[in-house]
Amino acid sequence: MKFLAKKQYQRNMWKASLVLVLAFALLLTGCAGGQGGNGKTVDNAPSNATNATTPEGEAKGPVKDGTLIVGLTTDVSALDPTREAGWESYLVNRNIHESLVKEDLSKTSAESPQVAIVPSLAESWDISEDGRTYTFHLRQGVKFQDGSDFNAEAVEFNVRRAWDKDFEFFDELSAALMSRTYHALKNVTSPDEHTVVFEFNTPYPAFLRLLAQGSGGSGLLASAEAIRKYGNDGYAEHPAGTGPYQLEERVMGEKIVLKRFDGYWGDKAYSEKIIFRPIVDENARIAALKTGEVDIIQGPPIDSIDKLKEEGYQVPEADLPIVYYLTLNTGNEFFKDVRVRQAVTLAIDRESMSKDLLKGYALPAYSAVNAGSEIFDPNHKPLQYNLEKAKQLLAEAGYPDGFEITLQTYNGNDAYVEWIQRDLAKIGIKVKIESYDYATFGSLRFMSPKVGINTMDWGFVTAYWLYIVGYSESTGRYGNYANPEFDAAVDKALNEVDQQKSFEYWKQARDIIDEDAAIVPLFSGKTLVALGKNVKGFVLPSQNWYDLDKVWVE
């Protein structure tokens, strides 16, 4: 520095001013480009350059042993089958762990509108005539990733951990989440090493489906050895399942690296590694897809989908068994009145929300029963948009000028939440939005009396879904809703062995909860992921998660 000559100063000066001029130029281009700074140049997307070696149309087998990177919308919760929460957690967990039965996710929504249940760690099962006893015959010769054997004892261990209060490894948190699945469980026994018997207090047609799913506790099975070794709290850091992949490394908030499990009993997975990366910011997630830093992104924002498709990225569509809904807190001073809840429901214009805001990539929803459910009826549309009636109900309830209320949501929902804010302002309800990351939102989801509304997107294929969101003992209720009539209808449905009759009771329950308007259905989603141009073998089924073991990057 000391010996810098004047000329050199000038040269440096030039470089330096160049940087600033560049920064200024950016400012101008940024302004001119309006919202789309990453705008119009479609033709020179960088991934083309790296992809020059694989001309299309040439029939080649899958590329094996590569690395697949998935960009998640948020960091996942515990890598623990009965402590996990959220779809993305399940998406990760189901590569490490497996359940007794699983869903066949190899078919698209068009091929199979409802995903079928197929054997996994159980080769077969029998259901007693009264629908109360399930006997599973387990697959033999299967090993967990820590080397221990998969057998009836391991299954029992997992169930007791989340159900049996006297069990040495009983875990409160698991029990809370798994109560949806095991609330009516009377006993679990293992007559021999390869047979497990579940006995329930009521007929339980939803059981297989619940075992094959996840997102708030799952039927996935963990190694009993690993739980004994690391404890209930430590397991999530040292998970050992029987799945096609095992955990290599997890850095909180940064990445989860899975590597192929060589001792897997089934077909070998294609990719050597799968890396999951939380990228919370939507724009950052799309940028990462476009630069090829990730191959698959979760939750591409609706207003980016058309452009992504134009640029050659894949955005598969499916009828997802999911409903985006608001929960109105019946423990809140305003929302304890059913008229106020109905007014809110009536005031939200869901047709144009789906059409204009969500650009047709969504189906307007009018019932707590999600699309894709076994009792879904597209013609059942109570409480449709009616501003006049909404105002009238609100006035009758004593709030002609509306009131102010807090809505809690999590990152990524801004667009539709602001739409609701605008719609509710029309009847005088001022909505204050608080947006959290998913993990934080999870800890707040049971609303305190001060919070009026929160959002969720959830849903199940089974009609039993209604029990989860509405039954007075269910932990899936976030807004204190409780109605004895609804509970009675659900009880009847649960105790009915005949499926058609059971569905009729479920529909009665549906009518009650929809009329009570404690849940305000908004829309069902159709898209879930966007894929890089060179991602092959991906299938989006009618489900909120998908298989990754047969996906590869070319």
Next chain:
Amino acid sequence: MALYIGKRMLAVVPVLLFVTFTVFLAVHYSPGNPVDMILGNAATPEAVANLSREMGLDKPLLVQYVNWLADLGQGNFGNSYIHKTPVYDVLMDKFKNTVILAAGGLVLTCLFGILIGVAAGLKPSSWLDRIIMFTTTVGSNLPTFWLGIVLAALFSVKLGWLPSSGMYDLRGDKTFASLLEHMLLPSIAIAVSSLAVVARLIRASVIEVMNADFIQTLRSHGLPFRRIVGKHLLRNILAPVVNITGLEVGYLLGGVLFVETVFSWPGLGTLLYNGIMGHDIPFIQAGVVLIAVIYVFVNLLADIIVSLLNPRLRG
């Protein structure tokens, strides 16, 4: 000299006490109750009372503060309500990444701030000076967050020159080159406005020094221009440079916290944001105290360096 440094370090103690107390009060009076937060909807009145007692929340405010301070002193930052793990573990790991990024921004700030400032100051009112003055005025007002988005859109997505997220290439090894590549854009985003501020202040110092009598004397003695600039000018503007830089560190740290979200940089910013949104009190307290402590110590360091450079200040 030792005396000066000793005095200066002692002066840090009340500052830190003030900072910690402010943080403590701010969090204490912010909405949201930690006990409800932990218990969720399992919160019966007895459970709330028990947990409050267990956590010491039933004690007088000042006692709570002193207890918390004592824990901090022993390196016990408490357990995060959200992550259910010791705050220290989560925080330190991410904080390291934040420091790396802030350091990148600091290097750019110093390097280009000095170059640009000196270039402008040597020829005040020239066309070059005017351009620099104009661009730095604009530059110092560019929102960091926005600049990050524009940089990523242009250099990553459109041109494909640099990665847009993370710290390392996940398909490759954790190399230093990969780190540099990943930190360049976020560093520029956080550096631009500090850089502009530093450049303007340096320009002012340069003009002042170049007009000082001793420089005029040196000139009249026929010393070559490069020697005047290289030896006498630089030595005399060094003190303000160090001082400003110390102050800008706070601004840089603030900028980093925003930019991290844009570039998915696995640092403290995202984590702290979540902590604040989730009323994760131990987390917020530890995070804010950590940043404040860094700020105070960087400025202490700057003061000490300045005193080494300028003997007149030591007295």
